[in-house]
Amino acid sequence: MTRRRLGYLVWGLAFVVIVVPELLASINAVERHLPFPTISRTIGHLEAVNPVWEIFPTMLIVLFIYALLQVPVPKLGTAVAVPDDDGDGTVPHELGKFWMTSGVCVAIVAVATYLASRHWPDQHLAGESGKQPNFYVAYFLWGGSFLLWVVLPTISAARQKHKYPSLPKTLVNLERWIAGYSKGAAWAVGFVVVWGMAFLLLHLTLYPFPDITRELNKHELVCGGKVVSRMPVDRDPSCRLGGYPNLGG
Numbered sequence: 403m404t405r406r407r408l409g410y411l412v413w414g415l416a417f418v419v420i421v422v423p424e425l426l427a428s429i430n431a432v433e434r435h436l437p438f439p440t441i442s443r444t445i446g447h448l449e450a451v452n453p454v455w456e457i458f459p460t461m462l463i464v465l466f467i468y469a470l471l472q473v474p475v476p477k478l479g480t481a482v483a484v485p486d487d488d489g490d491g492t493v494p495h496e497l498g499k500f501w502m503t504s505g506v507c508v509a510i511v512a513v514a515t516y517l518a519s520r521h522w523p524d525q526h527l528a529g530e531s532g533k534q535p536n537f538y539v540a541y542f543l544w545g546g547s548f549l550l551w552v553v554l555p556t557i558s559a560a561r562q563k564h565k566y567p568s569l570p571k572t573l574v575n576l577e578r579w580i581a582g583y584s585k586g587a588a589w590a591v592g593f594v595v596v597w598g599m600a601f602l603l604l605h606l607t608l609y610p611f612p613d614i615t616r617e618l619n620k621h622e623l624v625c626g627g628k629v630v631s632r633m634p635v636d637r638d639p640s641c642r643l644g645g646y647p648n649l650g651g
Contacts, residue, residue: 403497408565409572411497415504416551419511423543437519438543439535446609447537459606467599470570493565511546518542 403411420441427433427440438444448455522538559568567575573595581588605611623630625641633641 403493405493405566406572406575408493408496408500409559409567409575411500412555412566413569413572416555419508420547420551434533437524437536438515438540439537441544442605442609443535444537444540444544445606447535449609456607460603463599463603463606466570467596469568470573470595473570473574496565507550511543511550514546515539515543 423436423438424441427436427438427443433439439447445455445459518539518541519536522536524533524536526533556568559566566572577588577592580591623633623641623643625633625638630641
């Protein structure tokens with residue numbers, strides 16, 4: 403196992419264990435059976451409780467983009483002129499340690515989330531069938547995932563560079579590897595990463611972006627669930643001001 407490939411494994415698994423529950427919670431038909439909301443819904447709630455929370459996600463995203471820009475990136479398709487300390491050096495006996503540590507981390511987050519869901523069960527508003535987002539459970543799930551799958555691996559990569567590269571360096575390594583097959587595909591990967599971080603910055607800071615335009619324009623005329631410039635007929639009963647289904651009118 404080389405350092406480069408171990409980096410792909412570490413950050414790839416971190417991506418999977420965080421994105422899978424996030425995607426499940428983003429599906430309404432599935433989320434109603436889960437004891438936690440999405441990451442963005444949780445952060446949006448924290449920002450509503452205290453606007454100071456808006457500082458942290460924006461700071462982390464900008465820090466990631468800044469770190470990505472600091473990684474030396476040779477011209478795609480050219481040889482690396484300096485020694486690559488994140489490349490093909492071997493890391494013997496690290497693969498077994500990685501799987502053992504990963505299993506422990508998954509178990510810790512899963513058990514903490516389960517115990518939190520038992521201690522703080524779902525709540526329902528009187529007269530409504532849907533449940534309220536269980537933010538206490540989300541704090542354990544997303545907080546634990548961020549600590550064990552982002553913070554600690556980042557610290558480990560910084561302190562023990564002989565094991566695996568950091569996330570920004572791993573993304574650069576991936577882009578260079580893809581460039582060996584297609585420079586266009588490598589450019590697309592880099593673009594998607596930066597665009598995704600920019601979108602996430604807006605989404606978390608201006609939650610519920612991109613639906614924030616609906617939140618700010620509740621006085622728009624809506625007929626049949628669509629914004630219109632004029633009612634089809636005078637006093638159409640299907641028309642009202644605002645009324646976006648995602649925001650509850």
